[in-house]
Structure formats: C-alpha cells, structure tokens
Amino acid sequence: MVGDPGIAVTSVVRAPGSFTARTVAGVRSETVRSANLSTILRELHFRGPASRSELVARTGLTRSAIGALVGELVKAGFVDEQRASSDGSPGRPSPVAAPLAERNVTVGVDVAVDSLGVAAIGLGGNVLHSIRVDRPRARIDVDATIDDIVAMVRDVERLLAPECRIFGVGVSVVGLVNRTDNTVAIAPNLGWRDVAFGTRLHHALGWRTEVVVSNDADLAALAELRRGVAAGVRDVLYVWGEVGVGGGLISRGEPITGAAGFAGEIGHLPVNPDGRPCRCGAVGCWETEIGEGTLLERGGRSPEGGRDAVDALLADAEAGVDAAVEALRAQARWLGIGLAGLINVMNPSMVVLGGLLGRVFPFERDDVAAEIEARAIESSRRGVRVVTSGLRGDAPLVGAGELAFEAVLADPMGALTNVTSRR
Amino acid sequence: MVGDPGIAVTSVVRAPGSFTARTVAGVRSETVRSANLSTILRELHFRGPASRSELVARTGLTRSAIGALVGELVKAGFVDEQRASSDGSPGRPSPVAAPLAERNVTVGVDVAVDSLGVAAIGLGGNVLHSIRVDRPRARIDVDATIDDIVAMVRDVERLLAPECRIFGVGVSVVGLVNRTDNTVAIAPNLGWRDVAFGTRLHHALGWRTEVVVSNDADLAALAELRRGVAAGVRDVLYVWGEVGVGGGLISRGEPITGAAGFAGEIGHLPVNPDGRPCRCGAVGCWETEIGEGTLLERGGRSPEGGRDAVDALLADAEAGVDAAVEALRAQARWLGIGLAGLINVMNPSMVVLGGLLGRVFPFERDDVAAEIEARAIESSRRGVRVVTSGLRGDAPLVGAGELAFEAVLADPMGALTNVTSRR
Numbered sequence: 001m002v003g004d005p006g007i008a009v010t011s012v013v014r015a016p017g018s019f020t021a022r023t024v025a026g027v028r029s030e031t032v033r034s035a036n037l038s039t040i041l042r043e044l045h046f047r048g049p050a051s052r053s054e055l056v057a058r059t060g061l062t063r064s065a066i067g068a069l070v071g072e073l074v075k076a077g078f079v080d081e082q083r084a085s086s087d088g089s090p091g092r093p094s095p096v097a098a099p100l101a102e103r104n105v106t107v108g109v110d111v112a113v114d115s116l117g118v119a120a121i122g123l124g125g126n127v128l129h130s131i132r133v134d135r136p137r138a139r140i141d142v143d144a145t146i147d148d149i150v151a152m153v154r155d156v157e158r159l160l161a162p163e164c165r166i167f168g169v170g171v172s173v174v175g176l177v178n179r180t181d182n183t184v185a186i187a188p189n190l191g192w193r194d195v196a197f198g199t200r201l202h203h204a205l206g207w208r209t210e211v212v213v214s215n216d217a218d219l220a221a222l223a224e225l226r227r228g229v230a231a232g233v234r235d236v237l238y239v240w241g242e243v244g245v246g247g248g249l250i251s252r253g254e255p256i257t258g259a260a261g262f263a264g265e266i267g268h269l270p271v272n273p274d275g276r277p278c279r280c281g282a283v284g285c286w287e288t289e290i291g292e293g294t295l296l297e298r299g300g301r302s303p304e305g306g307r308d309a310v311d312a313l314l315a316d317a318e319a320g321v322d323a324a325v326e327a328l329r330a331q332a333r334w335l336g337i338g339l340a341g342l343i344n345v346m347n348p349s350m351v352v353l354g355g356l357l358g359r360v361f362p363f364e365r366d367d368v369a370a371e372i373e374a375r376a377i378e379s380s381r382r383g384v385r386v387v388t389s390g391l392r393g394d395a396p397l398v399g400a401g402e403l404a405f406e407a408v409l410a411d412p413m414g415a416l417t418n419v420t421s422r423r
Numbered sequence: 424m425v426g427d428p429g430i431a432v433t434s435v436v437r438a439p440g441s442f443t444a445r446t447v448a449g450v451r452s453e454t455v456r457s458a459n460l461s462t463i464l465r466e467l468h469f470r471g472p473a474s475r476s477e478l479v480a481r482t483g484l485t486r487s488a489i490g491a492l493v494g495e496l497v498k499a500g501f502v503d504e505q506r507a508s509s510d511g512s513p514g515r516p517s518p519v520a521a522p523l524a525e526r527n528v529t530v531g532v533d534v535a536v537d538s539l540g541v542a543a544i545g546l547g548g549n550v551l552h553s554i555r556v557d558r559p560r561a562r563i564d565v566d567a568t569i570d571d572i573v574a575m576v577r578d579v580e581r582l583l584a585p586e587c588r589i590f591g592v593g594v595s596v597v598g599l600v601n602r603t604d605n606t607v608a609i610a611p612n613l614g615w616r617d618v619a620f621g622t623r624l625h626h627a628l629g630w631r632t633e634v635v636v637s638n639d640a641d642l643a644a645l646a647e648l649r650r651g652v653a654a655g656v657r658d659v660l661y662v663w664g665e666v667g668v669g670g671g672l673i674s675r676g677e678p679i680t681g682a683a684g685f686a687g688e689i690g691h692l693p694v695n696p697d698g699r700p701c702r703c704g705a706v707g708c709w710e711t712e713i714g715e716g717t718l719l720e721r722g723g724r725s726p727e728g729g730r731d732a733v734d735a736l737l738a739d740a741e742a743g744v745d746a747a748v749e750a751l752r753a754q755a756r757w758l759g760i761g762l763a764g765l766i767n768v769m770n771p772s773m774v775v776l777g778g779l780l781g782r783v784f785p786f787e788r789d790d791v792a793a794e795i796e797a798r799a800i801e802s803s804r805r806g807v808r809v810v811t812s813g814l815r816g817d818a819p820l821v822g823a824g825e826l827a828f829e830a831v832l833a834d835p836m837g838a839l840t841n842v843t844s845r846r
Binding site for chain 1: 599608657677679681682683685687693695696703706708763764765767768769772797798799802803
C-alpha cells in the first residue's frame with residue numbers, strides 16, 4: 001500500500017530546541033511507524049497545531065502516511081483533528097491537527113531554595129494549573145519535602161479533567177543530580193546528599209508513571225530553549241543565578257550533559273583563585289562573586305536576607321543609594337568577566353540570564369557589556385546577544401514538565417501502557 | 424529484489440569518534456544508497472578492515488546489501504576485498520574488505536608557530552608520507568607561507584603511487600578560523616588577520632579538490648578522538664598548549680563548534696583578572712599563566728626562547744635546579760585551576776593534554792591533581808582521567824588530513840567527481 005506509515009520513511013526529528021535528536025536504525029517497519037508517530041507528536045507539541053499539508057512539508061512524509069499516522073494519534077487520544085476552513089487556495093482544505101492539552105499532561109515539580117512549586121503541563125506546553133508555596137531557607141527534611149509535594153500534587157490533580165492522563169513527573173532540584181538514577185548527589189542549600197529522590201517520590205505518589213529528576217539550571221535552560229527566548233536558537237549559554245549559580249549549555253540545539261550529567265556547573269569556574277571561600281570547598285568560584293549572598297553583603301545587608309533583601313537593594317539602587325549602586329557595579333564586573341570566559345569557550349549566539357541574574361541585569365547592562373568587550377575575543381563577542389529570561393522563576397518548573405514529556409514524545413503508544421489516569 | 428542496497432535501510436553513523444553524526448531524510452532510494460556507502464566506508468576508515476559478517480553486525484544492513492555495497496566500493500577503487508581464510512567457524516568464510524590507503528589520500532598541512540608540516544594521509548588513517556620544516560618565529564608573510572606549502576606538497580605528491588587520487592587538502596592554522604569560508608580571522612603568532620587562506624592555497628595549488636581550514640587545537644582534538652588516546656571516548660576536553668592555549672571540546676562524541684566555529688578558546692578563560700596582560704587585549708587569561716612564555720620567564724629565561732629553551736628548562740628541572748622546579752610548580756598550579764573550572768563546566772570523562780602541556784605534565788602531575796581535588800566538584804572529578812596526547816606534535820597534521828576526508832566519507836561517489844589524480 002502506498003503511503004503505509006509502516007514502511008514510509010525514516011524519522012528525522014527536527015523540532016526546534018528538541019533535546020533528543022534520534023536516529024532510527026534497523027529494518028523493522030514497526031520501529032519506523034513508532035518513530036514517525038513520535039516525529040508528528042513532537043511537531044505538534046513544540047510547534048503547535050498544524051495542517052496535514054504543513055506536516056507533509058515539515059516531516060518529509062507522504063500525505064497519505066501523515067493521514068494514517070495522525071489518525072492513530074487521534075484514536076489514541078493525543079490529538080484532535082478539525083476540518084479547517086478553506087484559506088482560499090485551490091483544492092480541499094487540509095484538516096488541522098492539534099495536541100489535546102487537557103487530556104495529556106505531565107506534572108512538573110520545583111524544589112527551590114525557598115519554595116516548592118507544582119504544575120500540570122499540557123501536551124503542547126501550556127501550564128494548565130500551578131501552585132507555589134514559600135518555605136524558610138534551611139536544611140530541609142527530605143520526608144517533609146516529599147509529603148508537601150504529594151499534597152500539592154493531589155491539589156493539582158483535582159483540577160484536572162476527568163479524562164486526563166498523567167504521563168510522568170519531572171522534578172527540578174537546586175542541586176547536583178545524577179540523571180542515570182534520579183538521585184540528588186548533593187544539594188548544599190537544602191543540606192541533602194545522596195538522596196534517592198526520584199525513587200522516594202515515586203513510591204510516595206503511588207503512581208505507575210515515571211519520576212525523573214534533574215538540576216534546576218539545566219531544566220530552566222530546557223524551558224528557555226523550548227518555550228522561551230531561546231526557542232530555535234542552536235548555541236545557547238543559559239546562566240541561572242540565585243544563591244548559587246548554574247548553567248545550561250546548548251550546542252547545536254542539544255544540551256551538553258557531560259559524561260555523567262554533571263556538566264554546566266559554571267558557578268564553580270575559578271575566576272578569582274585567591275578570593276572568597278565557596279560552599280563547594282574551593283576558593284574564588286564565580287558564584288562567590290555573583291551569587292545573592294555576596295551581592296547583599298556588598299550592599300551592606302545580611303547575606304542571608306533572601307529575596308526581600310534583594311528587592312530592597314534594587315529599590316535603593318533605583319533611588320541612587322551609593323552602597324546599592326556600588327554593589328551592583330561590583331557584581332556586574334564579575335558577571336561580565338565570567339560571561340566573557342564562557343563566550344570564549346562556547347561561542348554561543350545567545351546568553352540568557354535567569355533568576356536573580358535576570359532581575360539585576362537591567363541595572364548592570366553597561367558594565368557587563370564593557371567587561372565582555374574587554375575580555376571576549378572579537379570573533380565570538382560580535383555574534384552574541386545577552387538577554388534575560390522571559391520565564392523568570394517558573395523556568396525550572398516548566399522545564400521539569402517538559403522533561404517528563406520526553407518519554408511520551410519518544411514513544412507515544414508505548415507511553416500509554418504506563419500512564420496514570422484520573423479515574 | 425531482496426537486499427537491494429537502494430531500499431535496504433536507513434544509515435546510522437556509529438563510527439567511534441565520528442565528527443559528523445548524520446541522519447538521512449527523504450524517500451529517494453538514491454539517497455539511502457549513498458548514505459549506506461558512506462556508512463560502510465566510515466566503518467573501514469575508522470575501524471579498519473572488516474569481514475562482510477562484521478559489517479552486517481555493525482551496520483544493521485542485510486548481508487546481500489553489504490555484498491552489493493562493498494562491490495560498488497571495490498569497483499570505485501576505495502576498497503580491496505580478499506577472501507579470508509576460514510576462522511574455523513562453520514559456513515563459508517566471509518571476505519574481508521580493507522580500505523585502499525595508497526590509492527585514496529588526503530593532504531594535511533600544519534601552519535604552526537615555528538614550523539610547517541605537510542603529510543599524505545591514506546584512507547584508513549595512516550600517515551603515508553610526511554615532511555616538516557622549521558621556520559623562525561615571526562610575523563610571517565602569507566604569500567611566502569603559501570609558496571613554501573605548495574613546494575612541500577609537490578615533494579609529497581612525487582612520493583605517491585601513480586594511481587593515487589587526492590581527495591582534499593586540510594589545513595591546520597595556529598589561529599582563529601572561520602569554518603564557513605576557510606578564512607583565518609586572526610592568528611596573533613603569525614601576525615595574520617582576515618586572510619582568505621583556503622581560497623588562496625586552493626588557487627596556488629591549482630587542484631580541483633577542496634581546501635578546508637581549521638584551528639590547530641580543534642584539529643589536534645579531532646586526531647586524538649579518531650586516532651589517539653581518546654578514540655571511542657564520548658566526552659573529552661582536549662587542551663593544546665604551546666605559546667598560546669586552545670581547546671577542543673567533545674560532547675557525546677561530537678565537537679562543540681559554537682555558533683560560528685570559534686568555540687574552544689579556553690586559553691582566554693579569565694582565571695586571574697588582575698594578572699598579566701594577554702595578547703588578546705584582556706588581562707589574566709589562562710594562557711598568560713600556563714603558556715610557554717610565562718613558563719620560561721618564571722624559570723629565569725627569555726620568554727621568546729622557544730622549544731630549545733623549554734628543553735633546557737626541563738633538563739634543569741630533572742637535575743633539581745630550583746628556578747626550573749618552581750617555574751613548573753607555578754605552571755602546574757594554574758594548569759590545575761583552569762582544568763578544575765573546565766571539568767566543572769564540561770564534566771568530561773577524559774582530559775587530554777597536548778603540545779607543551781603534554782610535555783610538562785609528567786613533572787606537574789601531583790600539583791595539577793591537588794588543584795583539581797581542591798576545586799572541581801566531587802561528582803565530576805571522580806569520573807575524569809587526565810592523560811597526555813600520544814600523537815604529540817603531529818596531532819594537528821593528522822587532524823587536518825582527517826578533516827579533508829570528511830567529504831569523501833560523507834559521499835564517496837560524489838567525491839570522485841572532484842578528485843585530483845597523480846596522472
């Protein structure tokens with residue numbers, strides 16, 4: 001049969017900012033069919049509703065193959081297909097396929113320094129429901145954290161449609177995470193070390209669906225790449241700074257994970273090796289110069305003052321108070337020094353500043369630019385834009401939901417066997 | 424026809440350390456056939472001679488497809504196929520295909536700070552013939568350099584077999600290279616700026632074959648990844664240091680090029696922002712602390728002393744002369760500081776030190792390890808090995824030859840239309 005999706009063609013994943021470019025080996029048509037379903041669902045998830053003609057153009061699959069594959073996705077409840085009104089061009093109007101957001105969700109969880117967030121993310125990427133609760137900064141008990149998360153997830157779950165299916169849970173943690181076993185290796189700001197967070201939350205939720213855990217900066221970068229200012233950009237340096245500083249490095253549209261998933265610890269670049277002691281045990285790491293504590297201390301405030309103290313410092317700076325202005329200038333100098341080094345190493349076309357660093361950047365733009373001008377090689381600095389995150393504090397939460405969508409996007413039909421239903 | 428290579432399967436490139444993982448889109452069988460020829464030639468080039476059975480196992484192609492494809496490569500002069508003696512296993516012995524090195528070559532050129540190198544590299548990766556001539560360090564005229572290279576290439580060409588075909592020329596330059604147009608953006612040690620080196624050498628040689636130009640550290644990393652200690656390693660940090668310091672970053676088996684090919688300028692990480700002025704115009708770049716000039720100066724010698732002065736310094740250090748020992752210790756400290764930072768950023772499983780840094784490392788091992796221990800996060804430093812390059816000074820030359828093989832490996836039959844023959 002011409003256009004049988006089973007033997008149509010190979011799958012090429014070209015979703016903008018896709019985190020997994022996959023190739024398909026082997027000779028079995030079942031594999032190819034599954035890969036083609038994956039390709040179409042990715043297109044709809046990342047780029048929104050599309051007509052059959054658009055899907056033909058984007059995927060290289062034949063029109064009849066697209067028809068059969070979309071039909072399968074409709075039957076499986078992933079996609080809704082509606083007949084489009086004619087756009088005036090000759091021929092039959094092409095039906096438009098759209099992801100069914102309310103029926104297919106993942107849950108994103110954000111374990112931050114001073115808050116917990118939980119959200120339901122629909123297929124297509126919209127945040128359907130979201131809760132965030134503040135917590136005091138402290139060494140926080142793992143069990144208590146898990147109890148709080150489970151309660152928040154139940155609250156979100158009640159808001160979901162009755163026919164909704166939950167495909168997975170993604171967790172962002174402010175710490176180093178081993179992606180191979182979803183363990184938190186170390187989270188200095190929470191006082192955690194070697195915590196099997198993924199497994200423990202999985203048991204506490206009692207769901208069949210998978211729980212995947214990753215680092216907050218990596219997930220913020222993922223969100224930015226898929227849903228934010230960096231959508232479609234191939235070489236991105238994402239710098240996420242709050243108390244500590246982490247990074248997400250994107251090369252050719254894919255994340256640099258490193259050998260064990262620990263890449264991106266840009267907060268621990270030694271920029272001032274005889275400088276301040278760092279929580280990591282070293283001296284003069286970048287985050288000792290640009291982290292929240294040092295900013296507050298330079299501004300004459302308690303380094304433990306947190307978000308409120310930062311707000312007060314920024315208000316002072318707007319009012320022209322010297323101590324605040326100077327604190328921001330000092331931070332700007334070191335921010336620019338580190339960015340210049342990373343621009344030399346990575347040659348990104350975009351640098352995205354998130355978290356605290358996104359908030360302070362409007363005050364620091366000129367000083368940061370001056371350091372980059374002085375220290376980054378011309379060839380690389382010519383081609384780079386420095387911007388702030390549009391997603392702000394919710395970037396790790398959105399990224400966690402996106403991470404949990406990976407499995408269903410990779411194998412939509414396989415994911416159906418491992419789903420948690422509302423009823 | 425069963426096993427027709429035209430419709431067999433998709434191509435999946437899995438050569439260890441392959442620099443281009445390619446996916447194949449589209450529905451035309453000609454594309455698939457070409458991709459499958461490419462897959463087999465890559466296997467033979469990177470992993471050496473293989474029997475048909477081995478090729479079946481490695482590529483996922485059917486036995487009859489392999490037979491037809493190898494037959495095409497034999498006919499086109501890329502491959503020789505010999506009947507293997509039986510290995511004692513049941514059934515017919517499987518013929519062994521081997522790359523024809525003497526008949527299919529590329530030319531590698533190395534424009535270094537103090538020498539020029541030219542080599543002929545055979546299909547399969549062996550250096551067939553190689554010449555190197557020393558030059559004084561100075562601002563060197565581009566035309567004179569091109570004249571010297573052309574003369575050296577003619578000398579190498581005379582040594583090639585009469586039936587030999589030259590598929591391309593790869594050039595390594597100690598400078599920043601724009602890979603999109605083979606232009607040297609800036610080479611401070613040669614005094615070059617915005618030199619269209621690829622185009623000019625192409626005209627001077629008068630060959631139809633392409634001339635591709637890249638940075639010496641990037642090409643040294645490529646050679647190390649394909650033919651050296653890093654063969655098969657997926658996350659590698661290659662540090663190439665002589666007068667300046669450059670790097671090749673490998674993530675998941677592929678190079679991090681950055682948006683315009685300028686990534687890897689790790690010599691310009693700011694490690695000591697109030698330190699020594701750098702040739703790049705900034706202050707305190709990593710190469711100002713670990714480059715050859717500073718090593719010599721710390722050892723009480725002229726920073727312009729070059730390779731001979733370094734040899735003398737190392738001899739002094741072996742004899743226990745204080746100034747030399749202290750100079751190496753100071754270099755070791757800064758080498759460790761920068762490596763720790765890059766290990767935090769990249770989480771590599773292997774760090775390869777090449778050039779001067781490879782030569783000094785045996786003297787500096789303990790001090791470098793101590794800095795990494797103190798400054799790299801435990802999760803990343805646990806999984807990393809620091810080793811020295813086995814290819815030594817010829818790594819950029821070998822890498823240049825490998826770079827020139829890219830086009831023929833990507834499309835063997837297409838490359839035949841653009842070849843330079845000895846006769």
